Protein backbone atom coordinates (compact mmCIF):
# COMPACT_ATOMS: atom_id res chain seq x y z
CA UNK A 1 0.00 0.00 0.00
CA UNK A 2 1.25 3.47 -0.87
CA UNK A 3 1.96 5.47 2.28
CA UNK A 4 0.66 9.02 2.55
CA UNK A 5 3.01 11.94 3.07
CA UNK A 6 1.52 12.43 6.57
CA UNK A 7 2.39 8.82 7.50
CA UNK A 8 5.91 9.11 6.05
CA UNK A 9 6.66 12.39 7.88
CA UNK A 10 5.26 11.14 11.21
CA UNK A 11 4.31 13.52 14.01
CA UNK A 12 6.05 16.22 16.00
CA UNK A 13 6.28 16.15 19.76
CA UNK A 14 4.70 18.99 21.78
CA UNK A 15 8.22 20.30 22.54
CA UNK A 16 9.16 20.27 18.85
CA UNK A 17 5.99 22.12 17.90
CA UNK A 18 6.75 24.74 20.54
CA UNK A 19 10.37 25.10 19.41
CA UNK A 20 9.17 25.72 15.84
CA UNK A 21 7.16 28.79 16.90
CA UNK A 22 8.76 32.19 17.10
CA UNK A 23 6.02 34.84 17.30
CA UNK A 24 2.24 34.66 16.89
CA UNK A 25 -0.77 36.79 15.97
CA UNK A 26 -3.11 38.07 18.65
CA UNK A 27 -6.64 36.65 18.67
CA UNK A 28 -9.41 39.09 19.64
CA UNK A 29 -11.09 38.10 22.95
CA UNK A 30 -14.13 35.92 22.32
CA UNK A 31 -13.23 35.35 18.63
CA UNK A 32 -13.10 31.78 17.31
CA UNK A 33 -10.41 32.46 14.69
CA UNK A 34 -7.36 34.71 14.53
CA UNK A 35 -7.87 37.40 11.89
CA UNK A 36 -4.71 38.62 10.15
CA UNK A 37 -5.10 41.77 8.01
CA UNK A 38 -2.84 41.96 4.93
CA UNK A 39 -2.21 44.39 2.13
CA UNK A 40 -0.22 44.76 -1.10
CA UNK A 41 0.09 48.53 -0.59
CA UNK A 42 3.73 49.34 0.14
CA UNK A 43 3.28 53.11 0.62
CA UNK A 44 2.72 52.95 4.38
CA UNK A 45 5.50 50.50 5.36
CA UNK A 46 7.54 52.01 8.19
CA UNK A 47 11.19 52.88 7.58
CA UNK A 48 12.15 50.79 10.64
CA UNK A 49 10.62 47.67 9.14
CA UNK A 50 12.40 48.21 5.82
CA UNK A 51 15.67 48.90 7.60
CA UNK A 52 15.46 45.91 9.96
CA UNK A 53 17.22 43.72 7.39
CA UNK A 54 20.35 45.84 7.77
CA UNK A 55 21.62 43.77 10.68
CA UNK A 56 21.87 40.91 8.20
CA UNK A 57 23.78 43.11 5.73
CA UNK A 58 20.73 43.23 3.46
CA UNK A 59 20.42 46.99 2.98
CA UNK A 60 20.58 46.57 -0.78
CA UNK A 61 17.16 44.86 -0.83
CA UNK A 62 14.63 47.16 -2.46
CA UNK A 63 10.86 47.20 -1.98
CA UNK A 64 8.47 47.16 -4.95
CA UNK A 65 4.83 46.43 -5.68
CA UNK A 66 4.03 42.82 -6.60
CA UNK A 67 3.07 41.89 -10.16
CA UNK A 68 -0.42 40.57 -10.97
CA UNK A 69 0.71 36.97 -11.30
CA UNK A 70 2.65 37.17 -8.01
CA UNK A 71 -0.51 38.45 -6.25
CA UNK A 72 -2.58 35.60 -7.75
CA UNK A 73 -0.04 33.01 -6.61
CA UNK A 74 0.29 34.61 -3.19
CA UNK A 75 -3.47 34.49 -2.65
CA UNK A 76 -3.39 30.78 -3.45
CA UNK A 77 -0.55 30.37 -0.93
CA UNK A 78 -2.66 32.18 1.70
CA UNK A 79 -5.52 29.74 1.01
CA UNK A 80 -3.14 26.78 1.42
CA UNK A 81 -1.87 28.18 4.73
CA UNK A 82 -5.41 28.85 5.99
CA UNK A 83 -6.19 25.18 5.35
CA UNK A 84 -2.89 24.08 6.89
CA UNK A 85 -3.70 26.09 10.02
CA UNK A 86 -6.96 24.12 10.41
CA UNK A 87 -8.92 27.28 9.40
CA UNK A 88 -8.08 28.77 12.81
CA UNK A 89 -6.66 31.81 10.98
CA UNK A 90 -8.32 34.13 8.49
CA UNK A 91 -6.37 36.42 6.17
CA UNK A 92 -8.32 39.63 5.65
CA UNK A 93 -7.37 41.77 2.66
CA UNK A 94 -7.30 45.52 3.40
CA UNK A 95 -6.50 48.29 0.86
CA UNK A 96 -3.79 49.68 3.12
CA UNK A 97 -2.29 49.24 6.57
CA UNK A 98 -1.87 52.51 8.42
CA UNK A 99 1.27 53.05 10.52
CA UNK A 100 0.90 51.11 13.77
CA UNK A 101 -1.99 48.98 12.44
CA UNK A 102 -1.13 45.29 12.91
CA UNK A 103 -0.95 43.23 9.72
CA UNK A 104 1.23 41.90 6.92
CA UNK A 105 2.45 43.90 3.95
CA UNK A 106 3.39 41.70 1.00
CA UNK A 107 5.95 43.40 -1.21
CA UNK A 108 8.17 42.48 -4.15
CA UNK A 109 11.93 42.73 -4.40
CA UNK A 110 14.18 42.28 -7.43
CA UNK A 111 17.56 42.75 -5.83
CA UNK A 112 17.79 39.39 -4.03
CA UNK A 113 21.18 37.76 -4.41
CA UNK A 114 22.21 35.38 -1.62
CA UNK A 115 18.67 34.90 -0.33
CA UNK A 116 15.37 34.32 -2.15
CA UNK A 117 12.95 36.12 0.21
CA UNK A 118 12.87 38.02 3.51
CA UNK A 119 10.37 38.56 6.33
CA UNK A 120 10.96 41.26 8.95
CA UNK A 121 8.64 42.27 11.77
CA UNK A 122 8.10 44.22 14.94
CA UNK A 123 6.56 42.57 17.99
CA UNK A 124 5.42 43.16 21.54
CA UNK A 125 5.34 40.78 24.49
CA UNK A 126 1.99 39.78 25.96
CA UNK A 127 2.30 40.58 29.70
CA UNK A 128 -0.19 37.81 30.60
CA UNK A 129 1.23 34.88 28.63
CA UNK A 130 4.77 36.04 27.87
CA UNK A 131 4.16 35.22 24.17
CA UNK A 132 5.72 37.36 21.46
CA UNK A 133 2.90 38.96 19.46
CA UNK A 134 3.28 40.35 15.94
CA UNK A 135 2.72 44.04 15.31
CA UNK A 136 3.79 44.91 11.75
CA UNK A 137 5.18 42.34 9.31
CA UNK A 138 6.88 42.98 5.97
CA UNK A 139 7.21 40.03 3.61
CA UNK A 140 9.47 40.45 0.60
CA UNK A 141 9.24 37.89 -2.20
CA UNK A 142 10.24 37.92 -5.90
CA UNK A 143 8.21 40.56 -7.76
CA UNK A 144 7.29 38.13 -10.52
CA UNK A 145 6.72 34.37 -10.38
CA UNK A 146 8.90 32.85 -13.03
CA UNK A 147 9.60 29.45 -11.47
CA UNK A 148 7.81 27.06 -9.08
CA UNK A 149 10.60 27.78 -6.61
CA UNK A 150 9.23 31.33 -6.31
CA UNK A 151 5.98 29.83 -4.97
CA UNK A 152 8.01 27.92 -2.37
CA UNK A 153 9.58 31.25 -1.35
CA UNK A 154 6.07 32.71 -0.91
CA UNK A 155 4.97 29.71 1.17
CA UNK A 156 8.16 29.86 3.28
CA UNK A 157 7.97 33.61 3.97
CA UNK A 158 4.24 33.43 4.72
CA UNK A 159 5.12 30.67 7.21
CA UNK A 160 7.47 33.14 8.95
CA UNK A 161 4.71 35.79 8.81
CA UNK A 162 2.46 33.33 10.70
CA UNK A 163 5.18 32.80 13.32
CA UNK A 164 6.87 29.58 12.19
CA UNK A 165 10.58 28.98 12.64
CA UNK A 166 13.01 27.14 10.35
CA UNK A 167 13.08 23.34 10.59
CA UNK A 168 16.82 23.60 11.26
CA UNK A 169 15.96 25.28 14.60
CA UNK A 170 15.79 21.65 15.78
CA UNK A 171 18.92 19.80 14.48
CA UNK A 172 17.45 16.34 15.27
CA UNK A 173 14.39 17.18 13.16
CA UNK A 174 16.58 18.32 10.29
CA UNK A 175 18.40 14.98 10.49
CA UNK A 176 15.08 13.13 10.59
CA UNK A 177 13.95 14.75 7.33
CA UNK A 178 17.28 13.93 5.70
CA UNK A 179 16.72 10.21 6.22
CA UNK A 180 12.89 10.07 5.84
CA UNK A 181 11.33 8.87 2.63
CA UNK A 182 9.80 12.02 1.00
CA UNK A 183 11.38 14.04 3.84
CA UNK A 184 11.67 17.11 1.56
CA UNK A 185 7.87 17.24 1.36
CA UNK A 186 7.25 17.47 5.11
CA UNK A 187 7.67 21.24 5.41
CA UNK A 188 8.27 24.45 3.49
CA UNK A 189 10.14 25.85 6.50
CA UNK A 190 13.46 24.04 5.88
CA UNK A 191 16.23 24.99 3.44
CA UNK A 192 15.97 22.52 0.53
CA UNK A 193 19.73 22.67 -0.19
CA UNK A 194 20.52 21.74 3.42
CA UNK A 195 17.96 18.96 3.71
CA UNK A 196 18.41 17.25 0.36
CA UNK A 197 19.87 13.72 0.32
CA UNK A 198 19.63 10.94 -2.26
CA UNK A 199 16.52 9.33 -0.79
CA UNK A 200 14.25 12.08 0.55
CA UNK A 201 12.72 13.52 -2.63
CA UNK A 202 9.02 14.32 -2.52
CA UNK A 203 6.62 12.63 -4.93
CA UNK A 204 3.31 13.85 -3.43
CA UNK A 205 1.91 16.16 -6.06
CA UNK A 206 -0.65 17.96 -3.89
CA UNK A 207 2.15 19.43 -1.75
CA UNK A 208 5.17 19.34 -4.06
CA UNK A 209 3.53 19.81 -7.49
CA UNK A 210 6.09 18.34 -9.94
CA UNK A 211 9.06 19.22 -7.72
CA UNK A 212 11.17 17.12 -5.35
CA UNK A 213 10.44 19.47 -2.42
CA UNK A 214 7.34 20.96 -0.73
CA UNK A 215 5.96 23.98 -2.60
CA UNK A 216 2.89 24.37 -0.40
CA UNK A 217 2.72 23.80 3.41
CA UNK A 218 3.47 20.19 4.34
CA UNK A 219 2.33 17.94 7.23
CA UNK A 220 4.77 19.50 9.73
CA UNK A 221 3.62 23.03 8.86
CA UNK A 222 0.05 21.88 9.31
CA UNK A 223 0.80 20.48 12.78
CA UNK A 224 2.72 23.54 13.98
CA UNK A 225 0.28 26.13 12.63
CA UNK A 226 -2.86 24.30 13.78
CA UNK A 227 -1.50 23.78 17.29
CA UNK A 228 -0.40 27.45 17.37
CA UNK A 229 -3.79 28.94 16.50
CA UNK A 230 -6.41 26.37 17.46
CA UNK A 231 -8.58 27.05 20.48
CA UNK A 232 -8.12 24.19 22.90
CA UNK A 233 -11.35 22.36 23.71
CA UNK A 234 -13.39 23.93 26.49
CA UNK A 235 -12.68 21.94 29.68
CA UNK A 236 -16.19 22.74 30.93
CA UNK A 237 -18.87 20.13 30.23
CA UNK A 238 -21.37 20.96 27.45
CA UNK A 239 -24.23 23.20 28.64
CA UNK A 240 -26.89 20.52 28.24
CA UNK A 241 -24.88 18.06 30.37
CA UNK A 242 -24.24 20.63 33.11
CA UNK A 243 -27.91 21.67 33.11
CA UNK A 244 -29.10 18.06 33.23
CA UNK A 245 -26.72 17.21 36.07
CA UNK A 246 -27.64 20.30 38.13
CA UNK A 247 -31.37 19.84 37.49
CA UNK A 248 -31.25 16.21 38.48
CA UNK A 249 -29.09 16.88 41.53
CA UNK A 250 -31.30 19.71 42.81
CA UNK A 251 -34.43 17.60 42.25
CA UNK A 252 -33.09 14.48 43.87
CA UNK A 253 -31.28 16.11 46.77
CA UNK A 254 -34.22 17.46 48.74
CA UNK A 255 -36.41 14.35 48.31
CA UNK A 256 -33.48 12.10 49.08
CA UNK A 257 -32.63 13.95 52.28
CA UNK A 258 -36.27 13.96 53.37
CA UNK A 259 -36.81 10.24 52.78
CA UNK A 260 -33.49 9.43 54.40
CA UNK A 261 -34.02 11.60 57.48
CA UNK A 262 -37.64 10.45 57.97
CA UNK A 263 -36.73 6.81 57.42
CA UNK A 264 -33.77 6.46 59.73
CA UNK A 265 -34.72 4.55 62.86
CA UNK A 266 -32.64 4.72 65.97
CA UNK A 267 -33.78 2.49 68.88
CA UNK A 268 -37.44 2.65 67.73
CA UNK A 269 -37.32 6.41 67.24
CA UNK A 270 -37.96 8.18 63.91
CA UNK A 271 -37.81 11.87 63.04
CA UNK A 272 -41.33 13.39 62.60
CA UNK A 273 -42.02 13.90 58.82
CA UNK A 274 -42.55 17.67 59.12
CA UNK A 275 -39.23 18.07 60.92
CA UNK A 276 -37.48 15.86 58.32
CA UNK A 277 -39.05 17.93 55.50
CA UNK A 278 -37.84 21.20 57.04
CA UNK A 279 -34.36 19.91 57.74
CA UNK A 280 -33.91 18.44 54.23
CA UNK A 281 -35.22 21.67 52.70
CA UNK A 282 -32.80 23.85 54.67
CA UNK A 283 -29.85 21.54 54.01
CA UNK A 284 -30.47 21.31 50.24
CA UNK A 285 -31.08 25.09 49.96
CA UNK A 286 -27.86 25.79 51.83
CA UNK A 287 -25.96 23.47 49.51
CA UNK A 288 -27.40 25.23 46.46
CA UNK A 289 -26.53 28.57 48.03
CA UNK A 290 -22.94 27.39 48.35
CA UNK A 291 -22.79 26.31 44.69
CA UNK A 292 -24.66 29.16 43.02
CA UNK A 293 -23.99 31.98 45.48
CA UNK A 294 -26.20 35.04 44.94
CA UNK A 295 -28.58 33.42 42.42
CA UNK A 296 -29.92 30.99 45.03
CA UNK A 297 -30.67 33.63 47.71
CA UNK A 298 -34.39 34.12 46.81
CA UNK A 299 -34.81 30.33 46.79
CA UNK A 300 -33.25 30.09 50.23
CA UNK A 301 -35.55 32.79 51.63
CA UNK A 302 -38.56 30.97 50.18
CA UNK A 303 -37.30 27.74 51.76
CA UNK A 304 -37.30 29.46 55.17
CA UNK A 305 -40.84 30.71 54.51
CA UNK A 306 -41.88 27.18 53.57
CA UNK A 307 -40.49 25.82 56.85
CA UNK A 308 -42.45 28.42 58.75
CA UNK A 309 -45.67 27.61 56.80
CA UNK A 310 -45.22 23.90 57.47
CA UNK A 311 -44.75 24.40 61.22
CA UNK A 312 -48.00 26.44 61.27
CA UNK A 313 -49.93 24.08 58.96
CA UNK A 314 -50.34 27.08 56.72
CA UNK A 315 -52.78 26.84 53.78
CA UNK A 316 -50.25 28.58 51.46
CA UNK A 317 -47.67 25.82 51.88
CA UNK A 318 -48.20 24.33 48.40
CA UNK A 319 -48.15 27.75 46.75
CA UNK A 320 -44.86 28.59 48.45
CA UNK A 321 -43.46 25.21 47.34
CA UNK A 322 -44.40 25.91 43.72
CA UNK A 323 -42.93 29.40 43.89
CA UNK A 324 -39.70 28.01 45.31
CA UNK A 325 -39.37 25.45 42.49
CA UNK A 326 -39.79 28.20 39.87
CA UNK A 327 -37.28 30.39 41.69
CA UNK A 328 -34.88 27.49 41.77
CA UNK A 329 -35.23 26.92 38.01
CA UNK A 330 -34.80 30.64 37.31
CA UNK A 331 -31.72 30.89 39.53
CA UNK A 332 -30.09 27.84 37.92
CA UNK A 333 -30.83 29.26 34.46
CA UNK A 334 -29.35 32.62 35.43
CA UNK A 335 -26.31 30.85 36.79
CA UNK A 336 -25.74 29.03 33.49
CA UNK A 337 -26.39 32.13 31.42
CA UNK A 338 -23.52 33.86 33.22
CA UNK A 339 -21.31 30.80 32.93
CA UNK A 340 -21.92 30.29 29.19
CA UNK A 341 -22.56 33.85 28.06
CA UNK A 342 -22.24 33.15 24.32
CA UNK A 343 -24.96 30.50 23.92
CA UNK A 344 -27.58 30.91 21.22
CA UNK A 345 -31.22 31.53 22.26
CA UNK A 346 -32.46 28.24 20.80
CA UNK A 347 -29.82 26.25 22.65
CA UNK A 348 -30.76 28.06 25.84
CA UNK A 349 -34.41 27.05 25.41
CA UNK A 350 -33.50 23.42 24.76
CA UNK A 351 -31.23 23.43 27.75
CA UNK A 352 -34.06 24.73 29.91
CA UNK A 353 -36.21 21.78 28.79
CA UNK A 354 -33.40 19.37 29.61
CA UNK A 355 -33.12 20.98 33.02
CA UNK A 356 -36.86 20.70 33.72
CA UNK A 357 -37.02 17.08 32.56
CA UNK A 358 -34.07 16.02 34.65
CA UNK A 359 -35.35 17.95 37.65
CA UNK A 360 -38.65 16.05 37.44
CA UNK A 361 -36.74 12.78 37.07
CA UNK A 362 -34.73 13.73 40.14
CA UNK A 363 -37.93 14.39 42.11
CA UNK A 364 -39.30 10.99 41.05
CA UNK A 365 -36.28 8.91 41.99
CA UNK A 366 -35.15 10.94 45.01
CA UNK A 367 -37.63 9.44 47.43
CA UNK A 368 -37.03 5.71 46.64
CA UNK A 369 -33.29 6.33 46.74
CA UNK A 370 -33.72 7.97 50.15
CA UNK A 371 -35.64 4.95 51.44
CA UNK A 372 -32.90 2.61 50.24
CA UNK A 373 -30.36 4.80 52.06
CA UNK A 374 -32.56 4.73 55.20
CA UNK A 375 -32.77 0.94 55.07
CA UNK A 376 -29.01 0.69 54.69
CA UNK A 377 -28.52 3.13 57.58
CA UNK A 378 -30.90 1.10 59.78
CA UNK A 379 -28.96 -2.04 58.98
CA UNK A 380 -25.68 -0.32 59.90
CA UNK A 381 -27.20 1.11 63.12
CA UNK A 382 -28.54 -2.34 64.13
CA UNK A 383 -25.19 -3.97 63.50
CA UNK A 384 -23.52 -1.13 65.39
CA UNK A 385 -25.84 -1.70 68.38
CA UNK A 386 -24.96 -5.38 68.38
CA UNK A 387 -21.24 -4.66 68.36
CA UNK A 388 -21.76 -2.08 71.10
CA UNK A 389 -23.91 -4.42 73.21
CA UNK A 390 -21.57 -7.36 72.68
CA UNK A 391 -18.60 -5.31 73.75
CA UNK A 392 -20.56 -4.23 76.85
CA UNK A 393 -21.35 -7.86 77.50
CA UNK A 394 -17.65 -8.74 77.11
CA UNK A 395 -16.63 -6.04 79.58
CA UNK A 396 -19.35 -7.08 82.01
CA UNK A 397 -18.22 -10.70 81.71
CA UNK A 398 -14.66 -9.70 82.56
CA UNK A 399 -15.89 -7.65 85.50
CA UNK A 400 -17.98 -10.53 86.84
CA UNK A 401 -15.19 -13.03 86.30
CA UNK A 402 -13.02 -11.01 88.65
CA UNK A 403 -15.53 -9.43 91.03
CA UNK A 404 -18.84 -11.36 90.97
CA UNK A 405 -20.57 -14.74 90.64
CA UNK A 406 -21.68 -16.61 87.43
CA UNK A 407 -25.40 -15.80 87.90
CA UNK A 408 -24.92 -12.07 87.14
CA UNK A 409 -23.18 -12.89 83.80
CA UNK A 410 -26.13 -14.94 82.63
CA UNK A 411 -28.55 -12.07 83.45
CA UNK A 412 -26.40 -9.55 81.51
CA UNK A 413 -26.20 -11.90 78.48
CA UNK A 414 -29.97 -12.26 78.43
CA UNK A 415 -30.41 -8.46 78.37
CA UNK A 416 -27.82 -8.06 75.58
CA UNK A 417 -29.47 -10.77 73.47
CA UNK A 418 -32.82 -9.04 73.89
CA UNK A 419 -31.43 -5.68 72.76
CA UNK A 420 -29.78 -7.22 69.69
CA UNK A 421 -32.95 -8.86 68.51
CA UNK A 422 -34.87 -5.53 68.52
Ligand SMILES: [Zn+2]
Pocket residue numbers: 156160166
Ligand atom coordinates in the same frame (compact mmCIF):
# COMPACT_ATOMS: atom_id res chain seq x y z
ZN1 LIG B 1 13.36 31.55 6.36
